[in-house]
Amino acid sequence: MSIEILRQKIREKNNPTVVGLDPNLDFIPEYLKLKYYSKYGEGLKSAAKAVYAFNKGIIDNIADVVPAIKPQAAYYERLGANGVKTLKKTIEYAQKRGLYVITDGNRNDIGATSEAYADAHLSTINTGHDESTPFGADSLTVNGYLGTDGIKPFLNVCQNNQKSIFVLVKTSNPSSGELQDLKLENGLTVYEQMAELIKQWDESGKYIGAVVGATYPSQLTALRKRLPNTLFLIPGYGAQGGTAADIIGAFSNGIDNGIVNNSRGILTAYIKNGSHPSDFGRDAKVAAVKMKEDLLAVIK
């Protein structure tokens, strides 16, 4: 029932928005970076500490507005082990503030290795006699190219720990069609076939959601019919060109049937506004409220 936890938070906040915490170093105000560079030098450790301070500032300001955050693993890995530590601390901090945390990692492998990824990101592990939490997110994005052997270990961990995964179906990027849109002999496209696999794995939609880009509105609307019970995680709003009107198809059964990501539009609102850098959190909140209103104007 893990996805129900997210649906409930969406209903409580009356807002189907997830803030993508993709801390490109260019997004972080100079004063924050200098604070840590002057203390620890100019390496990855300082950068990781600046990112954590930035994330906290964002989370503190948006926690009352949105139900969830989505840290993008790539930007934390780019800062090495220090960055990955910031990922864990960010997850903990956001959860303390009541947010649902979806780690965006598109992880994928098979068998014991998929299980290791699931344990890493969604569960606890035993080392010796102790139990430890490596990352402890609520949800993880997963790539389903390897089929059932790749997904079942994730699904088991989700069922045992009330966690969830989101499987890539139709991604928001221009070239997503190169493989995903190709027609199969059975009449389905590759991405429709992926949707059918999700249906086999978890027709109820209790543990598995689907990633469907805002940039392909007619495909999104058709996928809603194919997967009536599945929560959609929707990237591509804002910077990538998707609008509120484009994502309405996901929400035909109510506001808690999808969650729309925005990263840059919220994290860098202070740059766009020409505000003082120390107002990055305030401007993020204003942008999040504006996005909420933009979405609610089209979702009945």
Add this chain to the structure above:
Amino acid sequence: MSIEILRQKIREKNNPTVVGLDPNLDFIPEYLKLKYYSKYGEGLKSAAKAVYAFNKGIIDNIADVVPAIKPQAAYYERLGANGVKTLKKTIEYAQKRGLYVITDGNRNDIGATSEAYADAHLSTINTGHDESTPFGADSLTVNGYLGTDGIKPFLNVCQNNQKSIFVLVKTSNPSSGELQDLKLENGLTVYEQMAELIKQWDESGKYIGAVVGATYPSQLTALRKRLPNTLFLIPGYGAQGGTAADIIGAFSNGIDNGIVNNSRGILTAYIKNGSHPSDFGRDAKVAAVKMKEDLLAVIK
């Protein structure tokens, strides 16, 4: 020309084997774990230190026999930030011993995020005025489901840094066919289409290799014809059932056209042999030499 670096190491060692460093905690001898548990307690830090000691023991013993190692990111992430630090230290140590390092992470995303993954695993980044190396592997496995937007950023980083990626084509697991084997209207299967995309991205095979499972020998042989210049990374030998005879199709143009992975068969040879746990490194070397002979018996 990065893949040429790996080809050269394969020729020098006369051995197309990569040792998968998948440090499941069950593989690590108890005495090694106790050494660190008694010092640092039973948490992730101790486990990560035990893994590093184990990896060093394996690397010291196999460095003269094999050209490459392939650490599986999932097992390091499972130990949190400490585990990820062990991944970096393992990469550094193996490179010092002359080994080519392929991080098995199946990473995938688009645009700036793919670039962040590529920087993280294969390049350096600027924090402030300093340049830092997050992980610094020689190669990374990548999932191509998102198309060109997902691969180009990796390819650029490879070209600028003489690094490489291996893109999943036909994976070794039983359910890989659920999506990968489906026939498209154009007559190709999904995995053949993926091979065609690799050809578009890097027909020369200088920077992009292909992951093709040992467990599907006829598909492997056919893919060799479709991708004559591409180095194949071949999982599925040993524990998953693939034999030396099954992978011969990859090597029709010579020994430096493929690299066959073995993880468990080498890491846990001491358990299978009933040896004293402190002989894990020696037994790993014996198993690696035996695998080399097994492969060379079929590769002309």
